[in-house]
Amino acid sequence: MLSIRAITKDYDGAPLLRGVSLEAAAGEVLCLLGPSGCGKSTLLRIVAGIETQESGEVWFDGSRIDGTPAHARDFGMMFQEGALFPHLSAADNIGFGLRMRGETPAMRRARTDELLALVGLSGFGPRKVYTLSGGERQRIALARTLAPEPRLLMLDEPLSALDRELHDRLLDELGQILARAGRGVTTLYVTHDQQEAFALADRIIVMREGLVAQAGTPDEIYRAPASADVARFLGFSNLLEAKVLSREADSIVARTALGDVRLAARPDLSADMPVMLLIRPEAARIGPQPGGWVVDGVVGERSFRGAQTRLQVTPARAPEMTLTLVVSGPAPAAGQPVTLTIAPSDCSLIPGPAR
Template sequence: MTASTLEKAAANQAATVEFRDLRREFGPTVALDGLGLTVRPGEFLALLGPSGCGKTTALRMLAGFEHPDSGAVLVDGQDVTRVPAHRRDAGMVFQSYSLFPHLSALDNVAFGLRMRKVRTFERRARAAELLELVGLADKGERFPHQLSGGQQQRIALARALALRPRVLLLDEPLSALDAKVRLSLREEIRRLQQELGITTLFVTHDQEEALSVSDRVAVMRSGRLEQCAEPAELYGRPATPFVAEFVGTMSRIPGTLRGTDVEVLGQRLPVDGPLPADGATDVDVLVRPEAVRVTADAGGTARIVATAFLGAVVRVSVRLADGTEVKADLPTHEAAGLGTGAPVGVSLPERAVLVAGRKAD
């Protein structure tokens, strides 16, 4: 079987995954609180959220390593909630590479096939094809200690793919690697996933990682789903204040509600999204750095308190007259002359904004 045949085989098996009202408690801790989510066939979906939000618990339930207290896990409409892990037809890659130190790279990849009694010639041929697929065709006879961290994780990925799983599960597989290797390997994983067309769930707490490789991102909080959307929508139109502040950088600027508008920085802007449930009129307006306009103004009451050069842009921190600190991204040429202490004017574009209840000092 050639690498292209492997790709076609995986694509033909791409599965639909559904988490249906999953609940799981560990003593007094609620890990999942009615999680509902559907993953489309062949989709690369990231589960994103802070530590303890339940994303790894959800992944382990799909793998069969955990069972819910209530709810169900379905694959192509079939309830697999109580199906043993070894019968789930899912491949999993862990944060730790979990390679067998006494086996060569080739034998590590072929290990699952050996457990399934696949003939020696066939399993070694398939393992060799997968090593070629992950760019390690010449490393088959090396042992784990002779490989770099990135190479070991590629071997772990090839091993997970060897059984031709219908679902690929990635549990923070890049967190143990340095920044440059992380970037290279996440691009490699995305390339392989697209070539194979395999349904993939990727757990991470790194928002840049999630946004850069996923078809959709599911943001979780306290065992619940806050929003599931394509990266651009998640960033540009967050459904809740939590998503807005967790994904990307966000500043809070005090404002006052006037019906369905909000007064902020001397402007009146329409509100996008829900209003505070408690009916309060004192709110915070949530704005991205690239949406904040900062201009030199000798009579301005705001002051620049810090600058950070980021290449194409300079991120400036501006303190308003009331003490609120706001971040703004300015093109490098526009930031020239706006040093620390410079008086500036601050405004927002004439478009709808997201508001949240006023955060206590």
């Protein structure tokens, strides 16, 4: 379907994309996830034909499209902050792509009304776009992108300029709209927000410094970040230096500053390898439990979040370290000693040193 092969791109003389390759299957929603400056938006613009790569190829449906100008690719792109045409009404914005394709006014009107209904803005057609709120603008921009039924749908940080509440609401709606209107359309979604990526993607491509750092389903990426760097970008902070102590058929023992822990087998890791142990925040329970990995410590900061409580715990065996954990039920107050049991199933080993 879409195939991106070894794309490189420089920006002001410094490499921005350093050989990115990826494939998207037909109908797949692929999220490019990475911090700002990692080159994900530039990659999207290269696929759209707005920017030109230094080297590498872009293929779509079996043909190379690098030389095709943007306006002849039949792709759709929703820009950050919408990029609505300020001199046109909402309806004329939505109908713009149809007009460029030479559709009749009657067809344009019907399709525009259909899309206004789809994004929940029926009756907003005649409005000038600068009279619309931020959320309304984003919906019109989405409708404009969907109207010509593009062969490939690209969304560049479509929700990043919105406030938290609107962001969460539109994220739900975006999922529904994409499922309905974009069904079967290959979608590239660029974001720096892992929550968006986890909610929408069939597959996630994590990008770091111009390279693909990891590709996988949301579950794979959440359960097994490929590197400490990816883990930190996903928001995990409990990363312990560890060493593989022994490897058996169905399990593996790792030694950390907090003691030894037995985890599920990892054939890719061998004894004496330096690794990192990731403890996900939901891994801990309060109180000692038989057969578990028990850690003693002192509660530092404690912040109550309703159903759950977030704790910073300083382990007794490694006082230079702080674990950030989320527990449910009653939790000790700040400054109190605490005994935790950590579930090995909520921990992962990450190959390689900390870097």
